[in-house]
Amino acid sequence: MTSHSFASGSVAFIGGGNMARSLIGGLVARGVPAQTIRVAEPVAELRDALTRDFGIHGFSDNAAATAQATTWVLAVKPQVMRAVCEALAATAQATRPLVVSIAAGITAAQLERWLGGDLAVVRAMPNTPSLLGAGVTGLFANARVDAAQRALAADLLEAAGRNVWIGEESLMDAVTAVSGSGPAYVFLLAEAMQAAAEAEGLPSEAARTLIQQTLLGASRMLIENDEMPSELRRRVTSPGGTTQAAIETFEAGGFRDLVARAIHAATERGRQLSAAND
């Protein structure tokens, strides 16, 4: 953590579900004092697990969690965001926190309006590898976010992995479609490879190890070799060999177009979530 971390106040998570757990775990692992982290979560088992696992303060009531916090992380589903914000508007206007939302689709302007207006809002889109500190977050700051608040938001999300600042908010739905949802695409590929491996006769456990290590190794090459994916692919693909047979099958099946359509559908869904929950 850098010097501008949470020394001057505490952070309150509203919603203690999957993503909040990943982010809280990242913060605690990076040395943010547990007593400066608060979470409001209505489900007692989830709340108790968070307080037990990380030593943070748990609340069943959103207002109680936010009352002492200088940074709020809104980590509820887009469908309940408006109601959650409107119930916290008076506190937001009285305490003027930095508001960080990780909800898909919901815009900074919507959050600001629901919370009573004139607030610094950062829209952030992390992903589940945050749990391991291997996540990536796309971030957009509205015009009211000052340099110190920007640094604070960056610190908060850096605990989960790398940050990428996005200048135009309209691109946050594409960020969501690429990296927010992205881990699920890799898991789908792993599922499909597992089923195909077993269909070819490989024992389940052997197939699992082969696939896990292949995805890990390929990901490391993407990051560490500093070369284009197309070049890395070319080196695996011996002319007339096995990889060529597979790649030609993918291409003939419209793989690239399918990926483009899937990411477009996710991007559009983000826009719909904004409109449908306004």
Ligand SMILES: NC(=O)C1=CN([C@@H]2O[C@H](COP(=O)(O)OP(=O)(O)OC[C@H]3O[C@@H](n4cnc5c(N)ncnc54)[C@H](OP(=O)(O)O)[C@@H]3O)[C@@H](O)[C@H]2O)C=CC1
């Ligand atoms: N999962 C992911 O990979 C990612 C998710 N996100 C975003 O993060 C947000 C949370 O997603 P995720 O963690 O997956 O969802 P979860 O359902 O796991 O977490 C949301 C939590 O908020 C609780 N909650 C519901 N209503 C309220 C309320 N009024 N006040 C406080 N807490 C409430 C929910 O309880 P209950 O179960 O009772 O409803 C639940 O425990 C979403 O907006 C999503 O778009 C962003 C990036 C990646």
Ligand SMILES: O=C(O)[C@@H]1CCC=N1
């Ligand atoms: O599926 C969703 O809507 C959320 C946002 C990105 C990942 N999960």
